[in-house]
């Protein structure tokens with residue numbers, strides 16, 4: 313199923329609660345066939361931003377547009393083109409999987425054979441065709457999340473919002489869910505994802521907005537952010553005086569930061585082995601050389617570890 317293309321545009325979004333700013337001047341465009349990730353620590357303003365994007369939270373400033381529609385002024389038209397997976401399932405435990413989806417189809421005036429057909433299609437798509445008659449409480453967390461995704465797709469949305477969709481799922485269930493998310497992109501949807509999982513963001517997202525205290529502190533593709541902010545390789549080192557590491561990092565023109573009981577030191581792109589050998593020569597208690605990742609980017613930018 314291919315859908316028409318409409319970009320979602322957010323401009324200067326702000327939200328204040330009791331005069332406290334929780335989202336400040338957030339602007340971006342989500343293009344069709346793009347997965348955009350909103351990343352940030354607890355309380356960074358991700359859910360509030362997503363709420364403003366799909367019209368549930370009224371912005372204190374700025375606007376959101378889907379195609380030529382204003383999301384807050386033309387909410388009814390706009391929401392027929394949106395699919396929303398919130399952190400809360402809101403599924404009816406009294407109903408079967410099939411009944412839950414049929415019930416939701418009615419919201420879109422999809423009834424009778426057409427509704428059954430669409431629900432059948434979606435059950436197959438999310439791999440739940442054998443669970444149609446199961447009650448919700450018979451399903452694992454991962455399967456319930458798939459029901460919620462199927463529900464969000466009933467109306468053939470052009471933009472899908474996934475607010476921490478895999479929180480609490482085991483690694484296998486998360487990977488199964490990732491495949492379904494990637495498929496949305498192939499269908500032509502724009503996908504807005506919030507997540508605490510850096511591996512998820514790195515694997516799925518074309519572009520990331522990094523949020524801290526309601527503000528976008530940086531943005532780019534995962535590879536571009538990693539390259540620009542922490543380079544390719546990093547060393548985790550313990551049992552060496554901070555002053556020595558500071559001196560070595562400074563003379564190599566790189567960066568170091570305390571990390572739990574150890575330190576992280578990035579290796580320079582030109583001649584990484586020189587600094588590595590100098591670190592080895594300090595005779596640390598432990599030393600690990602590894603590829604950098606988005607965790608390191610976040611730590612460098614904010615001082616906060618999302619691990």
Ligand SMILES: Nc1ncnc2c1ncn2[C@@H]1O[C@H](COP(=O)(O)OP(=O)(O)OP(=O)(O)O)[C@@H](O)[C@H]1O
Nearest residue numbers: 329330334352353354355356357358359360361508
């Ligand atoms: N309805 C509300 N009234 C007052 N404050 C609120 C309200 N909703 C959110 N906040 C505050 O806004 C800030 C941002 O919250 P938000 O839920 O958007 O962050 P988040 O990045 O999604 O966090 P998490 O990762 O924990 O879900 C928090 O300090 C939160 O307490």
